[in-house]
Amino acid sequence: MADAVQDAESKMKKGVESTQKKFAGIRTGRANPSLLDPVMVDYYGSPVPLKQLANVSVPEPRMLVVQPYDKGAMKDIERGIQKADLGLSPMVDGGVIRLPLPALTEERRKDLVKVVKKESEEGKVAIRNVRRDAMDTLKAMKDKKELSEDIVKAKEEQLQKLTTKYTEEIDKLLAAKEKEIMEV
Secondary structure (H helix, E strand, C coil): CCCHHHHHHHHHHHHHHHHHHHHHCCCCCCCCHHHHCCCEEEECCEEEEHHHHEEEEEEECCEEEEEECCHHHHHHHHHHHHHCCCCCCCEEECCEEEEECCCCCHHHHHHHHHHHHHHHHHHHHHHHHHHHHHHHHHHHHHHCCCCCHHHHHHHHHHHHHHHHHHHHHHHHHHHHHHHHHHCC
16 A cells, blocks of 8 residues: 555646646746647647747747747637637738737736636645545554554654645745746
8 A cells, every 4th residue: 555645745846837838828927838838729729838939039028929830820829829818919910920918007907916826725725635645544554554643643743844844835825926927
């Protein structure tokens, strides 16, 4: 039987990574290629992730430039970006698509902070659920006499330390993202 504590730790790490990915997809005033991660392009009849069809660069803080590998896919890529509903207006400029990022209003920044806080809370809840499941596993093992009470106590303390460590990690990510959103 795999160690419940190690199993829980790997699930907690995944929870933090998931929260981090969700944060990356939240648009701030600053350009970031990961903003286009959810964009799917209808390429010869099949949905393909944008990053497989084009290079995305950040030439300046409020601009993304999409350079298709296949110039024939330009219209499809432009359509895909518009369909993704990211609030960006693609401008075709020669062989590239420019995506200027509009400045965020104060109200929109506050809304984004609320979204980020909600995402971080969901991440922490997921981590606490992992802890609860691992605790249940340990209790079941104790009841079946597979583990002694001392070992279960020690493992529960380990789980609590891990839970604290990973929830604090999410708090740090939240603070950094909040600062980035409120930066004018």
